Amino acid sequence: MKFGVVRFPGSCDEVDAVLACEQQGEAEILWHGDRDLRGVDAVVIPGGFSYGDYLRVGAIAQFSPVMEAVAEFARGGGPVLGICNGFQVLCEAGLLPGALLPNVELRFLCRQVDVEVVSVGTPFTRACEQGQLLSIPVKHTTGRYYVPDDTLAEMEESGQVVFRYAEDHNPNGSANGIAGVSNEAGNVVGLMPHPEHAVDPLTGSADGACLFASAAHAYTAGAT
């Protein structure tokens, strides 16, 4: 399968994302000004500071040409994974519910956290085990997940909470300890922690690889 990793001006984690994808298949960079997704089978929106995060995190990137194509790809059921700034972009674009607010402590956080896989019903978690704890890093200033209470209850009910910080690991004050969510259909997933930085034991953990392996798994299952 082929992954496409979007590069905005200000992205900074796209190279690690490409390396993580290349463990599972082919990967190529998709430029923000390009409407053509080049036939990729899954899209990753990486971390960084797209368009300088001017105005609000992720606010400007939602209007880039590539995001028009990604939105269409997502509406057609294509798997899309947003990591950190990519999660913020997907929320701003309305492809995921909710918004990311400044961390309760207002500080930039960079640490390894344990993240529980709450739902295995998405193309990015189907090769993980339900309840599995992944040791992966977070590094952000604006990661406090928020949705209004009624929407939050619906999302908990419908299985749209995909990742949750393990007890005492919620670094930013996110509602219900939420680290990642999906859209209603489950094909669009966003999370604040960085699985692409945890795909090699040399960096302390390879737990993040299961997200990318899941996408490959979903692709193979779909193709047969």
Place this chain on the structure above:
Amino acid sequence: MRARVLIRPKEGILDPQGQAVERALPALGFEGVANVHVGRLVELDVDSVDAVPEMCERLLANPLIEDYEVLAVE
């Protein structure tokens, strides 16, 4: 026409920035300060102020987490 848009965190959403300022003021000797909230101010020249609310809905604010108020300055 000059328009001014005031953007605030929605009521009920935790505003740690406002809280930090609220805690800092008494440290400087300013007493009797409460309910501090920090938002944003956007000023822009527009042909018509009528288009500004839609600009707020689509870009200038995130209506899920922020309230906005549009003022025509002159």
